[in-house]
Amino acid sequence: MTASIDTPAGRIPCVSSSLNFQDRLGTAKVRAGIGRNSYMVDPGLYALGQPDTDSPVLISANYKMSFDNLREALPGRNAWILVLDTNGINVWCAAGKGTFGTDELVGRIEECGLRSLVNHRRVIVPQLGAAGISAHEAQRLSGFKITYGPIRAADLPEFMDSDHKARPEMREKTFSTTERLALVPVELVHALKTLFFIFPSLLILGGLAGTDGLRASVALGLLDTAGLMFGILAGCVITPLLLPWLPGRAFAAKGIPPGIACALLFLFLFLPAASEIKLGALATSAWLLIIPAVSAYLAMNFTGCSTFTSLSGVKNEMRIAVPVEIGAVAAGVILLAVSRFLF
Amino acid sequence: MGKLVYLKDVVTLGLDGEKCSGCGMCAVVCPRAVFEISGRRAAIIDRDSCMECGACALNCPTKALHVKTGVGCATAVINSLLGIKTSGCDCTIDQYQTGDTGSPAAGSNCK
Structure with a gap:
């Protein structure tokens, strides 16, 4: 916030189109999964540049990254930004939940006195917000025409300069390598967090099996942890990055080849220590089941991050994938247990 | 790299051509280029790309589209x-x- 201006709609805070160090640090943190649930701006009106009664009104969500993305895309422009209350969720997800919705938009327009602020009767809503907003309903209720802007904020200047016409590419959601890469850290953090919680039980299991003293027990526990980490590497990093090129359409299926590759890598790296940590034929086959299954499961969960999966499809995929994943992990655990307790 | 497409023949999207007024809103809001407007009517040209977000049905003024979102x-x-x-x-x-x-x-x- 740089200052504020007085308008017929009250005092409105001014914001800049350039992000400072604090903003960039905030983005980096939420990308890494830190404080994502409380990264918010206050709902309401903001002035970007020196807007007047003819300036465009852009609608955003109160997730700070959504808001920052929008203002960063508009250097040297004058516009009003109307931030809806989406509980700190981005536009697309909030539209899916209905919080970025017709009622909130109409209510916010009314509450913020948009009518007395601008002469025109048009608001620009991000296209991905259309899953929550009914343009004709919102217009009927608010008197403002809803114009759907491009998907990417970066395309807004061109969109506004060309009489609110979007090229077809501006209307299609992509899922490029860069976009997928940006999602990897947060997925990794979530998976490692789960691993952290089951780590003590892995150590205890190692201890139960270790008949050769404490050192061997700890080694077994660490080996199991390392094995699961290879599954996480396959499902949370390699599968998302190679997504378009992996065979199959179901995400779980796409997770299997990286899972097998990582299982082989894991076995290759830890085979030299086999004599000390009991990595026999049974344990080898166990890991060939567990790592690909973990990878397939995590890959399946990447559907939620992706930009092209349907709920019908996900349910379809899960009907087969979930039993297979559970079965493979269970079989693997039994094989591991047999290899450790009976031999 | 081509368009990423999920499973075949699973989505619940449907269009009632009789009700369509050809306004083109579905083609505007769809982020997956599922629709095409030709001859003042909307047509589903790439059904498998639909991800059931529901934007088209919600923004259809004549309720010509239905999808289980x-x-x-x-x-x-x-x-x-x-x-x-x-x-x-x-x-x-x-x-x-x-x-x-x-x-x-x-x-x-x-x-």
Whole structure:
């Protein structure tokens, strides 16, 4: 916030189109999964540049990254930004939940006195917000025409300069390598967090099996942890990055080849220590089941991050994938247990 | 790299050509280029690309489109089945409260 201006709609805070160090640090943190649930701006009106009664009104969500993305895309422009209350969720997800919705938009327009602020009767809503907003309903209720802007904020200047016409590419959601890469850290953090919680039980299991003293027990526990980490590497990093090129359409299926590759890598790296940590034929086959299954499961969960999966499809995929994943992990655990307790 | 497409023949999207006025809103809001407007009528030209977000049905002024909306997220389905309210990305959209004609999913406990 740089200052504020007085308008017929009250005092409105001014914001800049350039992000400072604090903003960039905030983005980096939420990308890494830190404080994502409380990264918010206050709902309401903001002035970007020196807007007047003819300036465009852009609608955003109160997730700070959504808001920052929008203002960063508009250097040297004058516009009003109307931030809806989406509980700190981005536009697309909030539209899916209905919080970025017709009622909130109409209510916010009314509450913020948009009518007395601008002469025109048009608001620009991000296209991905259309899953929550009914343009004709919102217009009927608010008197403002809803114009759907491009998907990417970066395309807004061109969109506004060309009489609110979007090229077809501006209307299609992509899922490029860069976009997928940006999602990897947060997925990794979530998976490692789960691993952290089951780590003590892995150590205890190692201890139960270790008949050769404490050192061997700890080694077994660490080996199991390392094995699961290879599954996480396959499902949370390699599968998302190679997504378009992996065979199959179901995400779980796409997770299997990286899972097998990582299982082989894991076995290759830890085979030299086999004599000390009991990595026999049974344990080898166990890991060939567990790592690909973990990878397939995590890959399946990447559907939620992706930009092209349907709920019908996900349910379809899960009907087969979930039993297979559970079965493979269970079989693997039994094989591991047999290899450790009976031999 | 071509367009990424999910499973074949699974989506619930349907168009009632009789009701369509050809306004073109579905083609504007669809982020997956599923529709094409030709001869003052909308047509589904790439059904498998649909991800059931419901934007088209919600923005169709003549209610010519219907789709069972939802979010294609396995984590949300699992959370919903297990009754977990916050986990993973804290998204627990109730997959079974979604409307039939494009009303947005009722969110629950989204922080």
